[in-house]
Amino acid sequence: MDLRYRDDQLMVRDAVRAFVRDRVLPSAASWSEAGRFPREMVPELGGLGLLGLAIPTELGGAGLDVLTIALVMEELGAGDGSLALTIAAHNSLCSGHVLIGASDEQKRRWLPPLASGQHLGAWALTEPGSGSDAAAARTRAERHGNEWILTGTKQFITNASLAGFYVVVASVGDGLTAFGIAAGAPGIHAGHPERKMGLHASDTAPLVLAGCRVPEADRIGALGRAFEDVKQVLDRGRIGIGALALGLGRAALDVATAYAKERRQFGRPISEFQLVQGHLVRARTELDAARLLVHRAAALADAGEPFRREASMAKLYASESASRAANAALQVLGGYGYMRDQPVERIVRDARLMEIGEGTSEIQRVVIARELLRS
Numbered sequence: 001m002d003l004r005y006r007d008d009q010l011m012v013r014d015a016v017r018a019f020v021r022d023r024v025l026p027s028a029a030s031w032s033e034a035g036r037f038p039r040e041m042v043p044e045l046g047g048l049g050l051l052g053l054a055i056p057t058e059l060g061g062a063g064l065d066v067l068t069i070a071l072v073m074e075e076l077g078a079g080d081g082s083l084a085l086t087i088a089a090h091n092s093l094c095s096g097h098v099l100i101g102a103s104d105e106q107k108r109r110w111l112p113p114l115a116s117g118q119h120l121g122a123w124a125l126t127e128p129g130s131g132s133d134a135a136a137a138r139t140r141a142e143r144h145g146n147e148w149i150l151t152g153t154k155q156f157i158t159n160a161s162l163a164g165f166y167v168v169v170a171s172v173g174d175g176l177t178a179f180g181i182a183a184g185a186p187g188i189h190a191g192h193p194e195r196k197m198g199l200h201a202s203d204t205a206p207l208v209l210a211g212c213r214v215p216e217a218d219r220i221g222a223l224g225r226a227f228e229d230v231k232q233v234l235d236r237g238r239i240g241i242g243a244l245a246l247g248l249g250r251a252a253l254d255v256a257t258a259y260a261k262e263r264r265q266f267g268r269p270i271s272e273f274q275l276v277q278g279h280l281v282r283a284r285t286e287l288d289a290a291r292l293l294v295h296r297a298a299a300l301a302d303a304g305e306p307f308r309r310e311a312s313m314a315k316l317y318a319s320e321s322a323s324r325a326a327n328a329a330l331q332v333l334g335g336y337g338y339m340r341d342q343p344v345e346r347i348v349r350d351a352r353l354m355e356i357g358e359g360t361s362e363i364q365r366v367v368i369a370r371e372l373l374r375s
Contacts, residue, residue: 003295005071012064013071019048020079028080031201032346037086037162038201045087046117050076053091054099059107060115066236067298070243074291077247078254081350082201084244085357089158090114092237093358094121097167101178101221101229110165110180119164119183124154124207125230131155132363134169134176135227139209141170141177146216148179150187150209158357160190160205167220168209175224179214187212198349231308236301237358238311242294242318245354246287249322252347253283256329259336270332279332283325290318309371316364319354326351 005013023044031038045051053069055061064072069091076084095114098107113119130136139152150170154160166181166188181188191206221229257280260271270276293314300307326348330337337344355361 005067009068009071012068013075015048016050016072016075020075024076024079024083028083028201029341029343029346031080032082033200033340035200037082037203039162041083042117042120046115049115050087051090051117051120052095052111052115055095055111055115060112062115065298066239066301067295070239070294070298073240073243074247074250077244078251079247080201081244081248081347081353082199084247085199085202085353086120086159086162088237088240088244089123090121092240093123093158093233094163094165094167096233096236097123097178097220097229098180100232101226102180106180106218106220114165120159120162122157122159122163122166122207123233124157124160124166124168126154126156128153128155132360134230137169137171137176139168139170141172141179141214143216148214148216148219150179150212150214152209153191154207154209156194156204157190157207159203160207161193161203166207168207169226169230170209172224176226176230177223178220178226178229180218180220181212181214185212185214197352198346199353234358235308235311238315238364239294239297239301241354241358242290242297242311242314245315245318245322245351246291246294248347248351248354249283249287249290249318249325252326252329252344252351253280253287255342255344256280256283256332259333276332279328283321283328286317286321287325290314290321293317309368312359312364312367312371315359316361316368319351320361322351322354323348
């Protein structure tokens, strides 16, 4: 693996880092306190290419490779977990499913508005009774002539209240099928936003389908074969979540490192105490190791090589390392870290979701074991 980044990759990373510094960090805490996603940022996000990361340039996107997207997601995560998760769900899940499973005609219809920010996208897979067991979805799609009628409820859907376009996965007979649905279509609406432990500025809500009619032309992929597309979507999405987690952990560690150099106890900076150094060293080492796992999975994906096991390993280790780094940072700051006016308190809460979303740590271990024992 070549550990050097191309000049164009570094240029993209640095541009996003500057955007995060100037436009995200000053407002992240207030967005979180208000529990509000900044809709006013959407045109700017679209103009910067952040809403069309993997979408081909001919369809209005940035056309970035997986490794460059990982660099982008780390920078966004270092700025604000809520904004980063919103962008991840839009790109990796919603647009990602369209890129993997949709026809060329569907891509031409759906991807340009997603890339520009005309629409935010949402991906509706999880249900009240089927989270890790995604294949057990109970939302039903029944065909009536040249259209489908969808009935059921999706749960914990990121961007559900904000989206202008949804990819919804429903059960058809013995398999799953995906459908593209515009917001405002009869029979589909978002429920009341969830009150969450963290990521307060990221919209999460149920999505209710009550006899929602979808034209056959908006069915995505082969009938009853969507689960194969879902697995591919999640494989790529886990690289992005791993990178996002890296950003969260890095941000917490940066705060803790600066604080340790300035905070004095017993007549000297606490950075001189070995126990404090131990917290910082473990976090730095684990985050660097996690970055290598994330970037290895991304490099394999870009090379067209199998990467399912590597993506799960990266997501598992990066998400758990980020939580450990955030908790270590809180411990270094002590009582100050527990206060809500410190970013570490928010990062601790935000990072915890990375071990749950897009496949829990337990599911990652199942995937890794299956891939390991298959060889």
